[in-house]
Amino acid sequence: MKHLISYFAGRPVVANVVLFGIILSSVVFWKQIGKEEMPEFAMESVRVSVRYPGASAEDVELFITKPIEEKLKGITGLEEVTSSSSYGNGSLFVSFEPRMPNLQEKIQEVKDAVDSADLPREADEPTYRQFRSSEKAIIDIGMYLEDIELLTPADRSKLQKYVLAFKDKILSLPEISGVETQGYLRPELQIQIKPERLKQYEISMNQVRNQITEKHVRRPIGNLEDR
Known part of the structure; x- marks a missing residue:
């Protein structure tokens, strides 16, 4: 290393030529290398x-x-x-x-x-x-109803309609590939069973559950035509 330093110290022209070559090569390779702000992987x-x-x-x-x-x-x-x-x-x-x-x-x-x-x-x-x-998520957006701290079921339903409408508008933009919603509650139906009625008719909870499962079926039924 000392010999190399001594060699270039005594030959400033050679040192400048080598330095210029390194800089020029760096610029050329920099332009040839693919660069992306957010590369895909x-x-x-x-x-x-x-x-x-x-x-x-x-x-x-x-x-x-x-x-x-x-x-x-x-x-x-x-x-x-x-x-x-x-x-x-x-x-x-x-x-x-x-x-x-x-x-x-x-x-x-x-x-x-x-x-x-x-x-x-x-x-x-x-x-x-x-x-x-x-x-990767670029931006997170939170939506809320002003002056309402505790949402009622009606308030939440209203807010979720706003969110879905906003989501549809965002997805219509060609620059957007996808939108995910969080904290969204799906509608559900609660069935309350009276234990005394089960005992009266000698029906178990498993029987009730199986009947609900069998009847809760979604299947295509064809086209409806007006003749």
């Missing part, structure tokens, strides 16, 4: 979501997230698995080891493991989402 994680309509957070954890977690334990290459259970919904966030060479194969292993879990038949089919950098 697949993140090494996937989210698994399962809806279990009408189930409490405790039941979702017991019958949804726990069985799936047990199935995921046998998969190698997982860095972390976190889960959350709420009313009627369970979700798991699966992180893979950095720079996983066969990431898509591992994601398929996760899907196969989830599909093999013994979940209640009332639960919806699991959904999966692999996050990409292009889907």
Whole structure:
């Protein structure tokens, strides 16, 4: 190193030529390298979501997230698995080891493991989402009703209509690829059972539940024509 410094110290012209060459090469390569403000890349994680309509957070954890977690334990290459259970919904966030060479194969292993879990038949089919950098949230928007601190069901319904209308307008813009809503409550019907009537007619709660499940079916019935 000392000899190299001494060489250039005694030859300032050569040193300037080398320095100019380095600067020129840097400028050329800088122009040739692709640059993006937010480059597209697949993140090494996937989210698994399962809806279990009408189930409490405790039941979702017991019958949804726990069985799936047990199935995921046998998969190698997982860095972390976190889960959350709420009313009627369970979700798991699966992180893979950095720079996983066969990431898509591992994601398929996760899907196969989830599909093999013994979940209640009332639960919806699991959904999966692999996050990409292009889907990263750019802006979060909160909407509220002025001068109202505690929302009544009517207030919440009114606010949710505003949110959905605003969402439709945002999605109509060509620059927007997607909009997600949080804190949105789905309409539901509560059926209150009288225990004395069950006892009178010798009907169990399971029988009532099975009848409701069998009758709560959505299927296409064809086209309605006016003749």
